[in-house]
Amino acid sequence: MDFDHKKGNNKRLIIIGAGLGGLASAIRMQAAGYDVLLLEKTNQIGGKASVFKINNHIFDAGPTAITVPHLIQELFDLNNENMNDYLELIPIEPYFRIYFHDRSYFNYSTVEENLAQIAKISPDDVQGYKKMMKSIEPIFQKGFLELSDKPFKSFFSMLKIGPPLLKLGAYRSVYSYVSKYIKDEKLRMVFTYHPLLIGGNPFKITSIYMLIQAVEKEWGVWFVKGGTNSLVREFGNLFTRLGGKIILNCEVGEIIVSDKSVVEGVTTTDGKYYESSIIISNAPVATTYMNMIKEKYRKKNSNKRYTNATYGMSVFMIYFGTDCKYPNLYIHNILLGPRYKGLLNDIFNKKQLSEKGDFSAYLYIPTRIDPSLAPREGESCYILVPVPNQDSGIDWHIKKKQFRDHIIGFLEKNYMPGLQKHIKAEKIMTPEDFESLHSDYKGAVFSLAPTFLQSAYFRPHSKSEDIKGLYLVGAGTHPGGGIPGVISSAKLTSNLIL
Numbered sequence: 179m180d181f182d183h184k185k186g187n188n189k190r191l192i193i194i195g196a197g198l199g200g201l202a203s204a205i206r207m208q209a210a211g212y213d214v215l216l217l218e219k220t221n222q223i224g225g226k227a228s229v230f231k232i233n234n235h236i237f238d239a240g241p242t243a244i245t246v247p248h249l250i251q252e253l254f255d256l257n258n259e260n261m262n263d264y265l266e267l268i269p270i271e272p273y274f275r276i277y278f279h280d281r282s283y284f285n286y287s288t289v290e291e292n293l294a295q296i297a298k299i300s301p302d303d304v305q306g307y308k309k310m311m312k313s314i315e316p317i318f319q320k321g322f323l324e325l326s327d328k329p330f331k332s333f334f335s336m337l338k339i340g341p342p343l344l345k346l347g348a349y350r351s352v353y354s355y356v357s358k359y360i361k362d363e364k365l366r367m368v369f370t371y372h373p374l375l376i377g378g379n380p381f382k383i384t385s386i387y388m389l390i391q392a393v394e395k396e397w398g399v400w401f402v403k404g405g406t407n408s409l410v411r412e413f414g415n416l417f418t419r420l421g422g423k424i425i426l427n428c429e430v431g432e433i434i435v436s437d438k439s440v441v442e443g444v445t446t447t448d449g450k451y452y453e454s455s456i457i458i459s460n461a462p463v464a465t466t467y468m469n470m471i472k473e474k475y476r477k478k479n480s481n482k483r484y485t486n487a488t489y490g491m492s493v494f495m496i497y498f499g500t501d502c503k504y505p506n507l508y509i510h511n512i513l514l515g516p517r518y519k520g521l522l523n524d525i526f527n528k529k530q531l532s533e534k535g536d537f538s539a540y541l542y543i544p545t546r547i548d549p550s551l552a553p554r555e556g557e558s559c560y561i562l563v564p565v566p567n568q569d570s571g572i573d574w575h576i577k578k579k580q581f582r583d584h585i586i587g588f589l590e591k592n593y594m595p596g597l598q599k600h601i602k603a604e605k606i607m608t609p610e611d612f613e614s615l616h617s618d619y620k621g622a623v624f625s626l627a628p629t630f631l632q633s634a635y636f637r638p639h640s641k642s643e644d645i646k647g648l649y650l651v652g653a654g655t656h657p658g659g660g661i662p663g664v665i666s667s668a669k670l671t672s673n674l675i676l
């Protein structure tokens with residue numbers, strides 16, 4: 179299908195950015211009869227979920243844990259297809275292994291498994307955990323099942339759900355919510371680290387995000403054979419089977435808006451013009467408004483709004499392939515440092531790297547269950563270390579090597595003997611790299627922080643309040659980051675257009 183530029187064809191649509199939110203919207207709109215043109219800045223689709231290969235080690239750049247598989251099936255349904263014909267989803271149990279600083283660990287898993295472990299560590303917390311899991315059922319019902327793919331069009335819509343959310347304890351932080359039920363400090367860490375997976379501080383973000391634990395309880399945690407990039411590839415294939423068109427290495431420079439504040443099309447940084455009266459931007463929301471649209475058209479979405487907003491943390495990533503196996507480690511390992519609140523305070527509030535040199539991390543080793551991702555006898559791994567976003571002022575060109583050596587040294591000493599000499603492939607991504615590769619404002623890879631005042635109606639709207647014909651999708655819009663979040667946001671945005 180060629181995307182012609184004739185005027186008057188209102189069944190055409192441009193999507194800026196091929197992250198998972200952009201891809202899911204592209205599939206939905208193409209299936210609904212639109213001619214969709216997907217423009218992606220980089221040389222591949224997937225955004226945060228892109229992939230790369232070094233010395234036959236295959237690395238997923240970002241998301242690894244798949245939850246809510248039926249949201250994926252819903253997209254295949256649009257073409258009367260079964261996702262199992264294209265993807266092999268493997269259930270993961272335990273969901274995560276959480277190592278404490280003393281290297282003892284908790285296998286975070288089903289409620290029954292968790293209860294058995296809690297009984298050994300802190301018997302007094304058994305009843306509290308049961309009560310907590312019961313108490314989050316209505317949060318899951320309201321926050322996920324009812325509201326995750328519904329728009330908040332007016333302040334009135336927020337007023338309507340405000341009282342029930344407050345009744346559910348939405349004014350509390352995740353940490354405060356868990357602490358009400360669980361007394362043991364180690365267990366409090368186990369049941370509060372989830373917000374970090376979407377860039378939020380457990381001591382700040384609203385307890386509505388306890389729904390993540392309910393989501394895992396309901397549908398489990400999955401791995402896609404071949405890595406998350408298989409999911410991205412199949413989303414791309416589904417979109418092109420439906421007749422959609424993707425142009426890579428195509429960065430949108432400006433969204434062209436008429437004097438009546440209506441979108442007309444986009445220009446790319448290499449000087450091309452594509453006309454369309456409907457545009458969905460999957461590029462980071464702050465970048466979309468501040469870099470692509472002249473400020474005179476933006477009353478609600480002013481530069482002030484986005485420079486003053488609170489952004490989530492960033493990440494320092496080391497992707498590394500080894501020529502030996504580490505069978506004692508698991509696919510999903512959370513490595514907790516000696517401090518919890520203090521470390522998070524450094525990252526989120528003081529916006530600095532820990533002066534004490536401690537850190538917490540997520541160590542991902544997909545080759546523990548899918549050896550096809552590395553040469554024989556090797557592993558492909560990444561370690562994700564939460565760090566402040568670019569408000570920190572850290573010059574990563576200077577800091578990168580020292581920080582990398584510190585992390586690899588720590589892994590070698592504590593978890594992966596002889597690591598340095600076994601590394602045969604390596605790549606580092608700093609907050610600066612994410613900022614330049616995917617245009618993440620402030621290098622905040624999870625976009626705006628999921629605080630109460632930046633959620634639901636208060637999050638940037640999926641349908642622009644300022645510009646007719648402009649829609650947004652992805653982590654910076656409702657319901658927020660994570661694969662289920664951005665796929666739900668695509669449903670919401672598409673329904674608004676349709």
Ligand SMILES: Cc1cc2nc3c(=O)[nH]c(=O)nc-3n(C[C@H](O)[C@H](O)[C@H](O)COP(=O)(O)OP(=O)(O)OC[C@H]3O[C@@H](n4cnc5c(N)ncnc54)[C@H](O)[C@@H]3O)c2cc1C
Pocket residue numbers: 194195196197198199200217218219220223224225226227239240241242243244245375376428429430431460461462465493495562615616617623624651652653654658659660661662664
């Ligand atoms: C390291 C890491 C690990 C994660 N792990 C998990 C996990 O295990 N499970 C989970 O559910 N979630 C996880 N997440 C979160 C999840 O990956 C993201 O929330 C989600 O993928 C974001 O999707 P998005 O649709 O918002 O788009 P993005 O992935 O942000 O993609 C936006 C796209 O727009 C493109 N773009 C930007 N500007 C332009 C322009 N001007 N013109 C054209 N294109 C442009 C970018 O290049 C990019 O491809 C993780 C995130 C990271 C960074």
